[in-house]
Amino acid sequence: MKSYKHLFSRALAASPGRIHFAAHSHHLWPDASYEGHLAAWDDAALLADRKWEKVFGEIIPEAQQHVATELKLPDPKTLSFTANTHEYLSRLFVSKWAEKPIDVLTSDGEFHSFRRQSARWEERGLIKRRIIPCEPFNTFTQRYLAAMREQPADIAFLSHVMFRTGLRFDGAEELASYASPDGTWVMLDLYHSFMAMPCDFSRVADRAFLLGGGYKYAMAGENAAYLHAPAGFAPRPLHTGWFADFGAMEGKQGEVGYGTDGSRFLGATYDPTGLYRFNAVRRALANEGLDTATISARCATLRAQMVTAIEAGEAGHALREAELLKPNATGSQSRFISLRHPKAVEWKTALMANNIYTDARDDILRIGVALYHDEADVGAFCAGAAKVLG
Numbered sequence: 001m002k003s004y005k006h007l008f009s010r011a012l013a014a015s016p017g018r019i020h021f022a023a024h025s026h027h028l029w030p031d032a033s034y035e036g037h038l039a040a041w042d043d044a045a046l047l048a049d050r051k052w053e054k055v056f057g058e059i060i061p062e063a064q065q066h067v068a069t070e071l072k073l074p075d076p077k078t079l080s081f082t083a084n085t086h087e088y089l090s091r092l093f094v095s096k097w098a099e100k101p102i103d104v105l106t107s108d109g110e111f112h113s114f115r116r117q118s119a120r121w122e123e124r125g126l127i128k129r130r131i132i133p134c135e136p137f138n139t140f141t142q143r144y145l146a147a148m149r150e151q152p153a154d155i156a157f158l159s160h161v162m163f164r165t166g167l168r169f170d171g172a173e174e175l176a177s178y179a180s181p182d183g184t185w186v187m188l189d190l191y192h193s194f195m196a197m198p199c200d201f202s203r204v205a206d207r208a209f210l211l212g213g214g215y216k217y218a219m220a221g222e223n224a225a226y227l228h229a230p231a232g233f234a235p236r237p238l239h240t241g242w243f244a245d246f247g248a249m250e251g252k253q254g255e256v257g258y259g260t261d262g263s264r265f266l267g268a269t270y271d272p273t274g275l276y277r278f279n280a281v282r283r284a285l286a287n288e289g290l291d292t293a294t295i296s297a298r299c300a301t302l303r304a305q306m307v308t309a310i311e312a313g314e315a316g317h318a319l320r321e322a323e324l325l326k327p328n329a330t331g332s333q334s335r336f337i338s339l340r341h342p343k344a345v346e347w348k349t350a351l352m353a354n355n356i357y358t359d360a361r362d363d364i365l366r367i368g369v370a371l372y373h374d375e376a377d378v379g380a381f382c383a384g385a386a387k388v389l390g
Contacts, residue, residue, distance in 0.1 A: 001298070001374055007284065008372040010034055018355050019381050023370035024192065024336040025359040027219050029277075036220075036280030040273040055272045063275045064262075066282045067226050070195060070292065071210065072202040077261040078228050083270045085191065085211045086113045088227045091265055092209060093121070094239040096155060096185060102127040105153035107144065109134040109162035111189065118157075127155075134167050137327040141171045152178050155185045160199075161192035164361045166334030167327035168193075176204035181232045185209065191216060197332035198293045206230050214278045217335060219371075223274030229262045241268030295371055299335055302369045302378055306337060309382045316386030318347065322365065336368035347389055356384045 005012060011028040020028060044051050064076035073079070082088065096102055104118065104127050121127045130153065132144045148156060156175055161168050172188065179186045186204075190212035193199055201210060207230055214224030236258050237244070243266035245257040258264040285291070313320045322341035328334075340363055341347070348360035358367050367381070 001301070003374050004288070004290075004371050005374070007031060007288065012372065015355075018357065019377065019384055020357045021367045021369065021373075021381055022357040022359045024216060024334070024366060024368035027216050027370060028372055029221055030219050030281055030284060032280040032284035033220060033277040036277035037273055039280065040276040055275075059272060059275050059279065062279045063224075063226075066279065067228075070199065071190075071228070072200040073205050073228060074202060078205070078230065079226050080229070080262040080265045081224065081226050081275060082267050083223050083225060084113075085189065085213055085225045086117065087267055088211055088225065088265065089114060089117055091237050091239045091267070092185070092187060092234070093127070093155070095234040095237045097126065097238070101125055103130070103151075103154045104128065105130045105132070105144070105147055105156045107132050107134055107140070107158045107162070109164060109167060110157070110159055111163045111191065114157065114189065134162055134165060134327075137165070137167050138329065140167060141169055144169065145171045145174055148175060148178055152184050155187060157187045157189070159189040159192065161196070161334050162327075163192050164364050164366075165325050165327050165338050166192070166336060168331065168334070170331070172201065172204050172208065176207040179207035181234075185233060187211065192334060194218060195292050195295075196335045197296050209233070214274055218278055219281045220274055220278035223271045224278045227262065227265050229265050235260075235264065237265055241266060243268055290371075296332065298371070299369045299373075300333060302373055302375070303333065303335070303337065305375065305378050306367065306369065306381070309378060310337070310339070314386070315382040316389050318343070318389040319385055325364070335370070336366045339365040339367070341365065350388050351385065354384065354388045356381065356388065
């Protein structure tokens with residue numbers, strides 16, 4: 001297996017003894033991101049007040065094209081960017097509010113950003129959640145869609161791949177068939193599928209909102225979140241910032257104007273450095289002949305080796321005794337392995353104390369693989385885990 005450690009030389013050299021298997025939580029930054037980071041600083045110093053002309057004229061269009069290519073979206077201009085997906089949650093939901101609570105169909109596997117915010121909104125009577133359990137895994141997609149057929153929601157919000165278990169939702173096309181500008185809005189969180197597995201949303205691009213970002217598998221770090229907004233849905237978002245009408249800022253200020261494309265969901269001033277890093281990483285991957293399908297296949301091999309090793313007891317008795325979750329019978333798998341055990345957080349803490357990085361969510365220990373791993377890293381993790389946890 002070819003090594004790609006040279007693409008991550010700075011991050012790997014920064015902590016030589018670290019065994020990092022938490023790319024699904026905080027992906028190590030490739031060298032290209034360092035170059036992108038410096039380019040953002042250089043542009044700010046050189047261009048000063050004119051920096052935003054380059055950001056809007058070159059940096060954002062390049063990032064739009066990269067995301068559109070990755071998701072098979074027909075028009076890159078349906079995309080906008082901001083610091084994090086939580087900002088887009090607020091802009092989307094505020095634009096849907098009316099006199100009665102919003103009926104939201106979701107799952108019990110959503111990331112804390114949505115889980116926390118939606119729970120708070122429900123406390124205030126602004127929304128009403130219908131929560132579909134992720135388990136049993138093999139019927140989740142069917143059960144979620146059955147709930148939509150029985151009672152179409154005002155907003156259907158769920159993750160394409162669940163952050164704790166790696167469960168994949170396979171009903172995007174049927175779900176999007178319920179969507180309309182004045183009716184149901186469909187929102188898919190792609191954070192654990194974007195650049196983690198090949199994705200084609202071309203058939204739902206005209207009906208579904210898609211959210212994601214660069215912090216994980218896009219290897220770009222913070223401040224690189226995106227939203228794809230289908231035409232005709234929320235043409236005038238209620239929660240809005242001056243970037244949503246950036247071209248009119250020097251004109252006479254009167255009515256509240258909006259862009260007619262994805263820019264209508266822009267907020268206000270944010271740090272564009274994440275987009276510089278994202279663009280630099282995408283260019284570096286292209287130069288290496290790497291795309292998501294290639295990286296995903298490589299990581300799938302390492303993931304399978306890790307699973308086999310854990311089941312064989314090579315990572316120790318403790319991990320072998322945990323429940324190894326296998327939520328998807330076929331198709332693309334998440335980039336991490338989920339082990340369920342009451343001691344998951346305790347294990348994560350013990351491993352971290354020995355410079356072995358995983359992460360834990362409640363009773364699930366997650367072990368993630370990435371482009372910077374090879375077979376030797378799998379062996380090193382297993383030996384380390386066996387020594388630390390027994």
